[in-house]
Amino acid sequence: MTTPSESADRHPLWAIHRHLAERHVWTDLTHAFHPGQPHFPAFPDEERSQVFDVGQDGFTVHRHTIVGQWGTHVDPPSHFVEGARTLDEVPVEQMILPLVVLDISHRVAGDPDAVPTLDDVAAWEQRNGSVPAGSFVALRTDWWKRWPDAAAMENRDADGVSHAPGWSREVVEHLVAAGVTALGHEQTDTDAGRSTSAGDYDLELLWLQNDRWQIELMARLDEVPEVGALIVASWPKPLGGSGFPARVVAIHPAEPEPADPPRWA
Structure with a gap:
């Protein structure tokens, strides 16, 4: 009988x-969703009810009434572009990708309106090499x-203008040209809060109309x-789906990787 190690x-x-x-x-990169959580202001809150109870019925079932863009979620191109790819048309090969983390958290700490610049990308590439085509680029802002403080997430001033970080046009255009497959961010929207407060979602449109998806x-x-990390992003497969909660995980070395990674015959 072979051991598990020998079988592997x-x-x-x-x-x-x-x-x-x-x-x-x-590392789980996903918020657990629930009623009352932060969400796009125009969306209704989640409604949750218990249909069956394990104590009475032998099993538990809940009914969730949510919009597709709920909690940590995926946006396919069809979210903004008529006739574009829907969730069920995103190939599974795109659900495991090299993960690039672009960190601007140090600037966001002093300026919540901060956005990434091409200098940030150039600095990352000077340390690590070119952003690879076919990768997932995530914007770290902390x-x-x-x-789950909705007011803190929105960070609105006395005039109702949101001050939250987002992407920049120059960086989104650079990532499109570089052949990046998907992007992600920690805030509610692709565009910064000052833009979304004015009804401007041009950067999300730019990304999705180039047949990319995002988390x-x-x-x-x-x-x-x-x-050096991999990202695993998965979601249900609604036919024609325009968005859905996602489960997103990063896999990264516990210690620095050797120069020559292990090979398997």
Whole structure:
């Protein structure tokens, strides 16, 4: 009889899984959703009811009434673009990607309206090499730490203008040109709060109309290295779906990776 270790060594994918399980950290980048949580102001709150109870019926079932863009969620191109790809048309090959973390949290701490610049991208690339095509680029702002305080997430001034970070046009255009597959962020919207307060969602439109998808309201990007991690993003498969809550996980080394990663026959 072979041991689990010997069985894994005979099957390359099992060996990779054992390596990931033994030598890597798995960080959940997902908020647990619930009624009353922060959300886009125009959306209704979640309604949740219990249909069956394990004490009375032998099993528990809940009914959830939510919009697709609820909690940590995925936006496919069809969210903003008529006739574009829907959730069921995003290939599963795109659900595991190299993860790039672009960190502007130090600037956001002093200026909640901060957005990334091409200098931030250039600095990342000077340290790590070019942002790879086919990757997932996440914007770290540490805004997730305000969850689940809706007022803190919106951060509105006396005039009702939201002061929250977002992406910038120059960086989004750069990521499109670089062939990045998906992006993500910790705040509610792709566009910064001052833009969304004026009804301007041009950066989200720019990204989605280029046949990309995104994850919004991510968490714990401060626990993930800026380079070298994988992201696993998964969601249900509603036919024609324009958005849905997602479960997002980063897999990253517990210790620095060796120069030559392990190979499996």
